[in-house]
Amino acid sequence: MRSTYGYDSYRGRSKTRTVLMALIVILLIVLVLAVAAFFLLQDRVYYGDDGKAHIDLPSFLQRAEAEPTPHPVQSQDVVIVTPEPTPEPTAQPLFYPVALPRGALTDGTAQAQMEAAGGNALLFDMKDDEGTLGYVSDLPQAISAGASAATPGLNEAIRTLNGTEGLYTVARVACFRDNLTPKMNNTLALRSPIGNWRDKEVVRWLSVGVPAARDYVSGVCRELAELGFDEILLDYAGFPTALDGDLGNLVVGERYDPADLSSAVEEFCQEVRQALEDYPDVKLAVSVSAGLFAGEGDESGQSLELVGLYADRVYLPGPQDAAAARAYAQSQEQLGEDMPAPVFTTAAYENESPAISFLPLGGGSILQPGA
Template structure:
C-alpha cells in the first residue's frame, strides 16, 4: 500500500550565490582579525616609512621601539591661553570709535604694537556710548549708542588677540544727576543740584540710587565680554564752591570705599577685573581729603590702579603703590610711554 502524500522537510538546493556570500564574509572576518593581530607588529622607521616586523624577523634582543609602560605614558592636555598678560600696553581708543569703522581701531593697535585697548562706554557727562538696556539710563536720555555701536563692540570683543577694558566715568554725570536729583544727584546746601567750576553736575557717592545705577551699567559691560572695568571720575568734585556741597553725615572716603566694595561685589559673578583711576596727589600723599580718594582703601579692593602722570614720574608712583600693596599693578596714563604697564592716550 502506498504511503500517504504530503510535504517533506526538503527545501531544495542552496543557491550558489549564498555559498559565495558566506565564503566572502568569512574571508572578510579573517582579514579583519589578521589586521588587528598584526597591528602591534607595524613599525615606522626614521623616514616615516611603514613596514611589518614579525617576532621571528627581528634579531634576538633587538627591538625597533623601546618598551612603553603605563608609567612612561603621559598625556598632556594643553589649556587654552587666557588674555591675562604680564605687562599691559593699552591703547585708549578715541571717542567715536564705536560710531565708525571698528577695524580702524584694530589697525591702530597693530601699528602701535599694543596688546590691549580701552574704550569709553560711559563718558564724563553721563552719556552711554553703546546701546544700553539699563532702564534708568534709557529713561534719562543717557543712551546715545545704537546698533552700529553694538556691531563695533561685537567686532572688537570678538577678537581673542587683545585684552579689553571698558572705561566708565562714575560720578561726573550731569544727565542722571538732573534726571534723578533726589535719589542720585549731589546737592548743594540749599537743596538744589550742585554745579562745579565747569558747570557740571555730579552723582552723590553716598546715595544708593547713584551706586545702584553705576553697578548696573558695570554689570552690563561685564556681560558684554570685557576683561576689565576701569572706573574714572571716582571722586567728589574738586573744583567750584566746594563749601556749598551737601556732603551728608558720612565722610567722603568712607562713601567712596563703600561704593568701590559694592562694585566689586556686583561684579563677583563675572570673570572680569576691576580697576580705578586715582589722582597723582592721592598716590603721592596717600589720601586726598577734597576728592575723598584713599590709596590704601582702593588697593585693598581693586586689581589695578591707573594714574595720569608724566613718564618721568612713573617709577616713583609705582614705588608708592608697591609700598601699599604688592598685589596691585599701577598703570600710567600718558602720551609718551614705552615701558611698564601703560595706557596710551589719544
C-alpha cells in the same frame, strides 16, 4: 631381592626447595637492614611544610648544591642628561591701551587703529563725563535719563569686537561725574545752595552717598561685563576734589559728609565687585589722583588701602619730577603685593619713576581719545 630395611634410596635435593630457601634468606637480610636503618635514621626523619616525611642525610651523602650560574652582565649605555639652562626672565610687555572714539566699535577699524598706534589694547569711553552710554542699556535709570544709546545692532557689534581672539578691550566708566543723569533726576545729585553742584568745567556730579546712584553705576559695570569687555576702568570713582571745583559750595548732609567720605566709596567698591561676581575674568581698574598715589591723600574718599583691596589695576598721572617718583615708589612699597602696577595716563619722569607700564605716544591722556 635385596632388603632396604624400611628406607627408600636417596635421589638428591628438590629444586623448588632450593629457591624457597634463597627467597627466605633474602627477605631476612632485607628485614635486618630495614630494622637497622630504622634505628640508625630515626633521628634524621622530619616532616616538611608539604606534610611529607624527609630524611636528613649526613652531609657526606648530600648532593652538593650547584652554585647558581651568574647571569651575564648586560652592558648598558650611559645616558648623560644635560639640564637645559634656565631661560632668562623676559620683561613683561608694556600695557598700552589706545583710546578710540565710539565709532570704532562698529566701523571695523578698531584693531587696525590700535596696531597703527603701537598699542596692545583698546579703550572706549562707554560712560562719558556727559553721562551718555556707548551701548544700549536696559537700566531704567539710563532709559529715563536718555543716557542709553539707541543704535540697532550696537550691542551685537560690541560683543563681536570684544570676542576677537587676542584683543584686549577696556571700558572706561565716568562713575559719578555725570552731567546728564542728575539733570533728569536731581535726587541723585550733589547739591549746592542754588541747585545741582557743578565743577569748574560746569559738569554735574552724582553723589556716592546716594544708594540709588551707586546702584546705577554698578548696573552699568555689570552690563559692560556682559558685553564682553576684558577690563572696566572706574574713573571719578569717588567725590570731587579741590582740583575739580569749589568744594565750599557743596551742601553738607547725607549726600556729602566730609567727615566720612570713605565709607560711601568703600560701599560702592563692594557693590561693583558684587555686580561682577558672575564675570570673574573681568579686571576692575580704578583711576586715582597723583596726590593720592603720592601718599598725600585727597578729598575723593578713596585711599591706597581701598585701591589695593578692590582694584586689579590702577591708572594715574605719571610722576613729573624725582620727588613725585620717589613718593610713588614708597606708596607701592607700602602696600607691596596688594598694590597693582600703575598705568600712567601722562608722560612720566623716567629716571626715578617706578616700573612704567604705559607711556602714551606723544604725551596726553588716554582718557581723551585723539589726544
